[in-house]
Amino acid sequence: MTGTRVAIVTGGSRGIGAAVVRKLAQQGYDVVVNYAGNAEAAEKAVAAATGAGARTIAVAADVADETAVERLFDAAQDAFGGVDVVVHAAGRMVLAPIAELDLSDLDALHRTNIRGTFVVAQQAARRVRAGGAIVTFSTSVVGLQLPTYGAYVASKAAVEGITMVLARELRGRDITVNAVAPGPTATALFLDGKDEATVERMAKQPPLERLGRPEDIAETVAFLAGPGGRWVNGQVLRANGGIV
Template structure:
């Protein structure tokens, strides 16, 4: 299939990234499953895609390392002929009040969330073919401003600003650039460190009165990465079930 679209999805071994990878594959795209440390899980995603008749390959890359990210794109070109879609789902979250946040944790979050997004987006800006799509991942907490999310929101606010500027810098390239900002979503990252009462309270916040699922977010990403989303550009789409 020489006209098959090719997607790179980072953070694709689990959670939202995994759902994005399998959803894009189901829509007919070849997928490079990017991962940092969960090799077995990444290979399972590849197996799931290929078992369904799709094409996929797993590639380890630290999103904040420009050499490893360049190699990720090189692999996509060698295996599938190029890159059309990039979804940067890799992320890190540590919750703490501003007063108590360990600065090493802050630096680690910003390295993955800010530098990582920048490195992946920079390579996408250099390599994507016309008709391509870049999707970054933020969080609805940027607008909701929950306590203990200060360091995380600082990093994701940077992601949103970068994304909106990149959309305008790619004028004339026929490449869309958007951010998806999930609300509370049932992933390992979300559940980590939360008790049942907190989870229940967050699940009740949307008018739909449930947590989002990775599939909910993946379907939004697939819309932006597919033909139906071509007229959406330079936007932050808050996929959160209606929390305001």
């Protein structure tokens, strides 16, 4: 398609989401930065994208609230004329053994990760233009099945299922739908609550022997969203440095 492409990035105010915002801005997209509550972080993401030459706005929305998400897509339409790429990076993580997990934490995690993905996917399916792309976020822990990740893995396995079904439902629309499943990545979400020994051990898991960087994941997302990724559809891309 011709003209400037428009991207919505949920969870775009920090971590991997903010890196995706910067990368897409550098590639010439107009970008809508969605955030949950940290307006200051969102404005920093907007400033970084604007500095890269992109037209950028920030829009607050709870991704699990269908009315708020509809307004988010309306804002993209009003500001930039449409939506070509949706990157759903917003998410929540709670770690605890299954036997000990507080079920209120389970409900909150699943509201954001499962319902949030479904709500964003629903609007994306209705709004993304032909030639566009939808990218969701899973985790490589779905395959690794590490202790204490039970609730998180359950939610992200659901994300993978939603994503694969949506790819098939959009047959004939010329829209790709894929999930990115990062391995250990040096973000605040990952590092929170982990001691130095745990971080070091997890950094040694991939053959490349380091943690992923948000920029590594952003490059993967940009590939799936761009012209080079048009023949990749209905896949889970495990961006984890080679962990199996």
